[in-house]
Amino acid sequence: QSVLTQPPSASGTPGQRVTISCSGNNSNIGSNYVYWYQQFPGKAPKLLIYGSDQRPSGVPDRFSGSKSGTSASLAISGLRSEDETDYHCAAWDDSLSGWVFGGGTKLTVL
Amino acid sequence: EVQLVQSGAEVTKPGESLKISCKGSGYSFTSFWIAWVRQMPGKGLEWMGIIHPGGPSTRYSPSFEGQVTMSVDKSINTAYLQWNSLKASDTAVYYCAKVSATSSSATFQEHWFDPWGQGTQVTVSS
Numbered sequence: 001q002s003v004l005t006q007p008p009s010a011s012g013t014p015g016q017r018v019t020i021s022c023s024g025n026n027s028n029i030g031s032n033y034v035y036w037y038q039q040f041p042g043k044a045p046k047l048l049i050y051g052s053d054q055r056p057s058g059v060p061d062r063f064s065g066s067k068s069g070t071s072a073s074l075a076i077s078g079l080r081s082e083d084e085t086d087y088h089c090a091a092w093d094d095s096l097s098g099w100v101f102g103g104g105t106k107l108t109v110l
Numbered sequence: 111e112v113q114l115v116q117s118g119a120e121v122t123k124p125g126e127s128l129k130i131s132c133k134g135s136g137y138s139f140t141s142f143w144i145a146w147v148r149q150m151p152g153k154g155l156e157w158m159g160i161i162h163p164g165g166p167s168t169r170y171s172p173s174f175e176g177q178v179t180m181s182v183d184k185s186i187n188t189a190y191l192q193w194n195s196l197k198a199s200d201t202a203v204y205y206c207a208k209v210s211a212t213s214s215s216a217t218f219q220e221h222w223f224d225p226w227g228q229g230t231q232v233t234v235s236s
Binding site for chain 1: 145153154155156157159169171172205212218219220221222223224225226227228229
């Protein structure tokens with residue numbers, strides 16, 4: 001059981017905008033930054049969003065992050081077939097004094 | 111280029127010991143924390159702990175305290191994750207990652223994992 005809650009799956013058609021949610025509480029998302037990682041099958045996770053809404057260099061601006069209260073979202077606009085993979089959210093948890101993750105969301109491009 | 115390269119896949123038996131490695135290059139290895147993250151088959155990511163090669167200093171997740179041991183060898187820029195007695199439930203892919211931030215004075219809340227090693231598959235089976 002992951003501390004942060006993500007939907008196990010999400011889907012969209014090419015060109016569409018999709019969002020993936022990540023829900024936590026006041027000890028984690030409510031008081032700290034959120035991070036998003038993209039992970040292709042058999043590969044290591046890759047940082048997609050840091051500081052809740054900042055993109056590292058090289059990440060397309062089709063990817064954006066936001067946070068409100070104890071929830072966060074990853075939005076992908078202009079959906080492409082190569083976006084089909086797993087996405088994980090993470091945050092520092094003040095109560096656990098460590099990082100917590102969501103269970104991951106598998107995005108399917110129909 | 112900042113890079114973390116992990117040791118290869120391991121197949122072991124319950125009760126055996128194991129030590130896997132993570133070699134850093136392209137940056138000052140002793141200046142940044144290294145994190146270990148577990149991913150069980152078909153599951154999400156779990157933070158296990160962090161170690162600062164400059165210390166070394168360690169912080170374990172309560173879920174993994176006493177189950178694994180993190181260590182480093184500064185002379186060869188390598189971090190290690192060790193088990194004394196493996197269980198079948200330890201079967202997973204284990205990743206190391208550099209703990210990064212925009213500022214050297216940032217708190218842990220402002221740190222993230224980037225880049226990651228390629229992962230080490232550990233299979234424990236009788």
